[in-house]
Amino acid sequence: MKVLKFGGTSVGSEEAIRQVAKIVQGNVDQIVMVSSAVGGVTDQLVEIGDTAARGKKEYESLLEAVKLRHEQMYYNLVENKPDTNFYDIIEEFEDICRGVWLLRELTPRSADFIHSIGERLSTLIITDFFRTQGIDITLYDSRKYIVTDDQFGNANVNFKLTNERLQEAKKSFTKVNLFPGFVAATEENETTTLGRGGSDYTAAILAGLLAADHFEVWTDVDGLMTADPRIVKKAHFIEHVSYEEALELSHFGAKVIYPPSIQPALEKGIPITIKNTFNPEQKGTLITKEWDEDKQLIRGISSIKDIALVTLSGSSMVGIPKFSYRFFRALSTANVNVILITQASSEHSITVGIDGKESGRALRALNTEFEEMIATNRINPIEIEDNFSIIALVGSNMRNQVGVSGQMFNVLGKNGVSIHAIAQGSSERNISAVISKEDLHKALNVLHESFFLSLTKRINLFIIGTGNVGKAFINQLAQQFTFLKKNHQLNIKIIGLANSRQMHFEKDGIPLSKWESYLAEGVAFTKEDFIQNMYDVNLRNSIFIDITASEDIAALYADILKKSISVVTPNKIAATGPQTDYLNLKSMSKRYGSQFLFETNVCAGLPVLSTLNDLVRSGDQVHQIEAVLSGTLVFLFNEYDGTTKFVDVIKKAKELGFTEPDPRLDLFGSDVKRKILILIRESGYTCEYDDIELNSFLPESCMESSSVEDFYEKVEKEEAHFKKLYEDAKAKGARLKVVAKYKDGHGSVGLEAVDATHPFYNLEGKDNIVLFYTKRYDDHPMVIKGAGAGAEVTASGIFADVLRLGQSDM
Known part of the structure; x- marks a missing residue:
């Protein structure tokens, strides 16, 4: 014998009830079937009782709606008008409600009678419909068999009397034996209800007392899930749990089964299966005494x-x-x-x-x-x-x-x-x-x-800045998206995206192939709104990426890190502000479990900072640094040979994307100063921006330019100065490089003519190079060399930081 319980959604429509009939017909065992009220009806009955108790005549129209719904359902299924039993129930319902309305009082006993109407009507409809389908079915009034005390609303079952009556009824059981769930009665035949989850409890009582071989709970989901699928999209079906695990899951919010309903089955060791009425082929969740010791720790x-x-x-x-x-x-x-x-x-x-x-x-x-x-x-x-x-x-x-x-x-x-x-x-x-x-x-x-998904990790990105570097980064992400998901189990999504004019958010991710059109249709950008939206969506594994040179955006990092959102940026402003601010950002990232990564602040995509951090963390000590840190300046002095004007070489570098939007930031030396400052600080030393000596190779007139165009004009006028620098170096067999240094507490940046024996001599294109002289690398420094400018390499450095976070324990 099997006990099958069908919930409100399983009998919530004519089509659903037809599906229930197919499920019942497919069973070869003798069946005890328990049905809830039609979906949503119990809530309507509660409202009707409360409305009548307040003396409001509107209860009549609410009652009529319930009556018509069941009449229509009966007619559509049976293809005939309901019989007298149906109208007897409706008449009783109307009489009780009228009494409540007249007295302006809803007693617990009256409430139970009103609330029982749903199950009484649904089981009558199911019985008459099943008979039209040739199903041998008998309807039993649960009030005659399940005996309780008079604790109306949440009655306690008298198991001794209930067992005696059920054993007698069992003698006349047919193929399918239907009981209304939720309802019962006292010994004096006063209608009671079994409280929240009462239909599950009715079914469990029947399963236990009738010694059923199996207890099936049919609902609208495939079974117990690893988490609430409405919140966790990756939640998946659980094949098997123990009674105790099911009790814990149901107590803490899993609405598929009600905790007390498990107890009678647990006591008798009856297996329970949670199944989906609308997907009966799915085998469902099996609940037994045993648990799977070889499966996951967490069910x-x-x-x-x-x-x-x-x-x-x-x-x-x-x-x-x-x-x-x-x-x-x-x-x-x-x-x-x-x-x-x-x-x-x-x-x-x-x-x-x-x-x-x-x-x-x-x-x-x-x-x-x-x-x-x-x-x-x-x-x-x-x-x-x-x-x-x-x-x-x-x-x-x-x-x-x-x-x-x-x-x-x-x-x-x-x-x-x-x-x-x-x-x-x-x-x-x-x-x-x-x-x-x-x-x-x-x-x-x-x-x-x-x-559950340790092999798949979703990373949520919030990006401000869609210039050359931003575009290159998004394109790289699009190219690598499938590879990263398949080979590194990283599902990287752009949730928020902004430029200086507009911003757009998509909680499930902006399509990487259509980001420009999505952004174009976005709302007006303000940094405050962007950050608040990022906080509001409140997603795990979040990374904020600042691909701007904005001081205002950099000022937001501390608050972002406090929200346990990691920051990745090529923007040097935050790491080169006052030493106290720099240390505060480092402290914030540790305190709030976030990370502040700025690998691309120095040498674009070269792993300079990560290598330096590895040295320091492993106990090494840096005591001297020599570096060429501007790919832009390397390119300029490699390209310039006196035959083409220096200003034209600058313009060429800008067109190729090797300079900042304002090339003066590269040529004035401030950018190199910021980079050596970062290296000094990351080596563990205290240093401020103004502590670094800058020896500019530009004439004073060029330093006082009012705009980029004005700067170009002044550089062109000073062509003789640049040609002389080149000719003097050439005469010595040397090449010009802007070199950043740190030793004995002193930092400097200046143009030097290096000879053929120097490691900097053969730098080509836009290469950067860094020499670290440390306790371990004393006589022969550690050398890091490679391309240090350009949108693509900078974007690859940002990408590397994102992957570093993605593969860490964020």
Whole structure:
């Protein structure tokens, strides 16, 4: 014998009921079937009762709507008008509602009778329809077989009497035996209901007392999922869980099955399967006594969206008995369900999590219970904190397993999710944490990614700047997207994108092939709106990328890092401001679990800073640096030979994308000063921008230019100066290079003529080179050399930083 329970969505329409008939016909076993009310009807019945109790005549139109809905459903399925049994139920319904309306009072007993109408009507319709399909079915009125006390609204089952009546009924069972769920009756035949999830409970009672071989719960999902699929798009179906795991998952928000309904089946060891009415081929989730010891540590991640924290605290509580008893008694008396409990080891405070909708009732009950102690300051006022959620890791394999909670809290911390309370059951099957409601989406996704999708990691990018470098970066990302996803399990999405005029956000990612059109249709850009949008979407593994030279954007980094969002940038301003600001950004990234990466600040895509950081972290000490740090200046002095004007070489470099939009930033030497400053600071030394000596090769007239065009004109007038520099170096067999140096606490930047024996002599094109003289590399320095200018190489450096973050424990 099988027990099959069909929920409200499974009988929510004519087509759904036809599908139920096919499922039943496909079973060869004898079936005990339990049905809920038609989807949404129970809520309508509650509204009808409440409306009548308020003395509002509108209850009649609401009642008529329920009647017409069931009449139409009956006619469409049976192709005939309902029989007298149908109208007898409707007449009783109308009489009770009229009485409630006349008395302006809805007693618990009347409410139960009204609420029972849904299941009574749905099972009558199903019975008559099944008979038209040739199904041998008998309808049993659950009120005659399931006996309860008179605790209306949430009645307690008398299992002894219920068992006696069911065993008698079993003698006359046919192929299909249908019982309304949710409803029962007292010994005096007064209609009662079994409370929330009552239809599941009805089915479980029948399964247990009738010794069913299997209990199937048919609903509108394929089974239990690893997380809420409405929030976690990558959530997947769970094939098998133990009873205990199912209880934990259902307690913490998995709505597929109601916790008490498992208990009768658990006691008898009856297997339970969760199946999808609308996808019956899916085998569903099997729930048994055993669990899979060879499977994942975590079976699922469950959550409750809206909870409140209630705290009782005070020094007078320490060592004094009965505080906990009074606390929980007051909540119980007020019908407040406690979801989570945590207590300080000092006994100074008790905190519980409750349904957010019950916070007002809880506060009134506790204030009444502890009124005198609060008034005399022996305990603190009851504290209620709203807008929290609970997330829970569930799995029997967590027992005695080291590191699960550490991984959970580390992942949350790295993504800026603050934990307000923690609880772990003694069974070690559940680790629960209370977090801010606004962080629920991020927390569920990042935990699911960590525990279930460790081979696939989504990275969310927020980019400001779509100039040459920005375009090159997006193009590189588009070219590598499939490769990275397949070979490195990185799913990199651009969520927010902006230039100086417009910005656009797509929570599921801006299509990389259409980013320009999406941005063109965006809204007006302001840095404040962009950052707020980034905060509001609140996604895990977020990276902010600044591909501008803006001081205003760089000023935002500290606040962004505080949100546990990592920053990647070629913008040198932040790392070359005051030393205190630089150190503050470093400190922020450590404190909030984010990272501040600026590899492209020095030598574009060359791994200079990462190599330097490896040296310092491994205990080496840098004591001297010599470097050519401007690919632009290398290109200029390599190209210039006196036959073409120096100004024309500058213009050529700008056209090729080797200079900043304003080439004066390259030629004035400020850019090189910033780069050597960064190297000095990353080597562990204190240094300010103004501490670095700059010996400019430009004449004074060029330094005083008012615009780029004015600069070009003045450079052209000074052509003799540049030609002389070139001729003097050539006469010595040397080449001109702008060299940055640091030694003995002194930094400098200046033009030098290097001879053929120097490592800088053979620099070609736009190459950069850095020599690190360290404790380990003393006689022969570590040399890093390669292209140091251009949109493509800079973009590749940004890409490298993004991949570094993606492959790290963000």
